[in-house]
Amino acid sequence: xIEFRNVSKDYPSGTHALNNVSLKINDGExxxxxxxxGAGKSTFLKLIMSEEKLTKGEIxxxxxxxxxxxxxxxxxxxxxxxxxxxxFRLIEKMSVYDNVAFAMRCVGANNKTIKERVPYxxxxxxxxxxIKSKPSQLSGGEQQRVSLARALVNNPEIIIADxxxxxxDPEMSHEIIDLLSEINKQGTTIIIVTHEHDLVKExxxxxxxxxxxxxxxxxxxxxxxxxxxxxxxxxDQDIADDELSPLLKLDEESPDDVEELSxxxxxxxxxxxxPPKSKVDQAVENIDKIVEExxxxxxxxxxxxVKLDPAKIRRIMAEEEKKKKQDAAVDSVxxxxxxxT
Ligand code: ADP
Numbered sequence: 125x126i127e128f129r130n131v132s133k134d135y136p137s138g139t140h141a142l143n144n145v146s147l148k149i150n151d152g153e154x155x156x157x158x159x160x161x162g163a164g165k166s167t168f169l170k171l172i173m174s175e176e177k178l179t180k181g182e183i184x185x186x187x188x189x190x191x192x193x194x195x196x197x198x199x200x201x202x203x204x205x206x207x208x209x210x211x212f213r214l215i216e217k218m219s220v221y222d223n224v225a226f227a228m229r230c231v232g233a234n235n236k237t238i239k240e241r242v243p244y245x246x247x248x249x250x251x252x253x254x255i256k257s258k259p260s261q262l263s264g265g266e267q268q269r270v271s272l273a274r275a276l277v278n279n280p281e282i283i284i285a286d287x288x289x290x291x292x293d294p295e296m297s298h299e300i301i302d303l304l305s306e307i308n309k310q311g312t313t314i315i316i317v318t319h320e321h322d323l324v325k326e327x328x329x330x331x332x333x334x335x336x337x338x339x340x341x342x343x344x345x346x347x348x349x350x351x352x353x354x355x356x357x358x359x360d361q362d363i364a365d366d367e368l369s370p371l372l373k374l375d376e377e378s379p380d381d382v383e384e385l386s387x388x389x390x391x392x393x394x395x396x397x398x399p400p401k402s403k404v405d406q407a408v409e410n411i412d413k414i415v416e417e418x419x420x421x422x423x424x425x426x427x428x429x430v431k432l433d434p435a436k437i438r439r440i441m442a443e444e445e446k447k448k449k450q451d452a453a454v455d456s457v458x459x460x461x462x463x464x465t
Contacts (some may be wrong), residue, residue, distance in 0.1 A: 125150055126172060126282070126313070131181035133167050133337075141167040143337040144181070149315065151281070154308045156324045157317045159334035165317045168334060169284055172315070173205060174198050186281065196448060203231060206275030208285035212267045214259040220246065220270050221255045227274045245273045249303060265296025272303060282313040289320055301327055 126149040133142040142164045149155055157165050170176040171183055174190050183190040188201055214223050221242055228238045246252055249269040259267050268288060275283055283304065289297035301316070301323055308314045318324060324331055333341040 125184070125186065126315075127182075127184040128171075129182045129184075131171065131183055132179050133164075133171060133176060134179045140337055142171070142334075145334075145337075145339055146181075147332065147339060147342065149313065151313055152308070152311050154305065154314045154327075154329040155316070156327075156329055156331045157315065157334060158319070158321070158324060158331060163334040164337040165334055166286055167337075169286055169315065169317060172282075173207065173284060174201055203278065204281045206278065206280035206283045208268070208271050208275045208283065208288045210287035210290040212259070212264075212271045212291070214267055214270055214274075216259055219256050219258060220251060220262070223259070223270055224274045224277050227277050231278055233278075241277060242273075245277045246270075248276070249273045263292075263296070265292040265299065268292050268296070268300055269303070272300065276307065280312065282315065283307065285314070285316045287317055287319065289318065289323065294322075297323060298326075 128145050128147050131142060131145045132140070134140050145168070157168060159165050167176065171178050171190070172185060174193055178191055181191075185201060186204060188197075190201075193201060215226065218226065224242045224245060225238050228241065233241075243252065243255065246255055249272055251266060251269055251273065254262060254266060254270075259270065262270065268291070272288075275285075285304070288304075289300055292300065297320060304314050304316065305327065331341070331343045332339055
């Protein structure tokens, strides 16, 4: 379950991107997030992925409290998620097969599992015959299906998609959402940001509308129809307080009421390498989310696959090790302070 309690996000520029947002998304739900440009939709997704830190409140993702999540634990959170981007973010030099296999290598899957699972997933998204193609040989809709396959291949609990149909034609948009609906039927939670009201109307799922950083409608909590949401979206003015969703009235609750939940100890214990993005951008700038999950025992695969300079990889890894040791030292000081108080 994903739960936002009184969550606000202010960027250092001073923009209040989200303002006291509270909501719950249950396991297995299918949710559309709508709202005009600048409303706060991407920020909402970035907070769930812990790509941005929240400013106030608490977000709970399956028992992980994101306000307390340390940087090096973020890959454990991300393993629950498959992420689909509007611009696909495929690696042009790799075949369709390798683009999907790469996501499995990043989490340490062995070759046998990769060989079985990648063709299976590619068939599932209707690309069984395109396994050897390069992304540039595919249509926009097909590229988005590769990116969907990459998001699905590690069997995530949640799929997060930011405008997944933004770069594909209307017919293919429909197919992509259809595919996500099928995946949702298997129990995966789906959260999609979209501008496409026709799709939202047609699929009749839960719709949450964000306007100027606040939730102004949530079809799960009220008798709002999707048509009403379309109307409100076209407003270009402030929403009066009495138009706000009943959910916002819960916002009076104190953040202290947030249930105490700690990071799941059962999470896998492997070492995770998180290369600083600026240093690997020559090869991985288009897959930054995946690369954060590269594991140390996969470095040979990585060198082989993305043709990074081995010396550079070793340098990145040494720096990451150093940073980890510094983090651990800080953690132990904090722990000892906590014990002494
Ligand atoms: P949406 O996805 O609905 O278009 P965003 O979540 O991207 O909206 O943005 C919400 C607000 O936060 C906007 O005013 C945007 O300009 C601002 N914003 C988004 N990202 C940043 C950032 N990294 N730094 C400063 N302001 C940002």
